[in-house]
Amino acid sequence: MFSGSMVAIVTPMTPDGGLDWPAWDRLLEFHAREGSSGIVVAGTTGESPALALDEIEALTRRAVALCRGQLKVVVGSGTNSTAGTVARTRALSRLGADAVMVVTPYYNKPPQEGLYRHFMAAAEVSDVPVILYNVPSRTGVDLLPSTVARLARNPRIVAIKEATGSTSRARETFNVCPPEFTVLSGDDATAVDLISVGARGVISVTANIVPRRMREACEAALAGDLSEARVIDASLQALHKDLFVEANPIPTKWALARMGLIGNAIRLPLVELSAAHQDTVLRAMQAAGVILEDQAA
16 A cells, blocks of 8 residues: 655745745645655654644645545654544544554653554554554654564554664564565665565655655665666765754755745744755755756756
8 A cells, every 4th residue: 555655745834934835735746746656744854743733634634635646645643642642643534644654652762562552542543544653763762573563463553664774673574564564664775775675665755855766766676676776776875864964854944945846944943954064965965966946947
């Protein structure tokens, strides 16, 4: 159901802090045109901690209306409160999206049993499939393969976005989960490697900037043409790395602004990309063949 290059899409904003609806439409059209297989609304890259529930609902409704039949739509519904996650999952799963994505509870560091019960509670109220999201570097908690295997027995829980970047972790997950359970990379720099051992695609930050190239890399890897996938991926490695010179999505939103797709607005506590890092991100964009707004003519 979920495969290929899915973009963890940014949330465009106006200078006064509102949602930029014309820019949202441009981004959705851009990804449909460039061949992304899906979008994830209100993930980390979408500044989910800074979005109100009614904003996430509005973004999701708009995405579902514009993308149906072209892109899968997944919406992030996880928080570090199980009650809050259940409420959000119940509401967001009824808006027509193809799945909800639930991140591991951050900051409060639950044990594996707590993680299991948290995700099961979310799955119980969801009207659509659930994608687990494991990103220990940001949350301070690691969802272990043994717990994923327990969760994968629930038919509503169909996939995991695994952002450890570890092929050995991916192999362990494949070994303990049913064959129909999907692993998606959550780390652009190692996505081709994870696909080479059985992952079905990536939920990508880099695809915000170069969706066609990420799609091509995933297609080649999934077809078994790893040499071609790695040639494409080599041209993107600087972008994979330098989109994280400051906290995601600060560099990504700056890059998209340089491409003329959105304005360079972001919500506190995040701020615009510092001048000290702008040349670094620009060089990575140029290495990946990105055309800037002032070059488009």
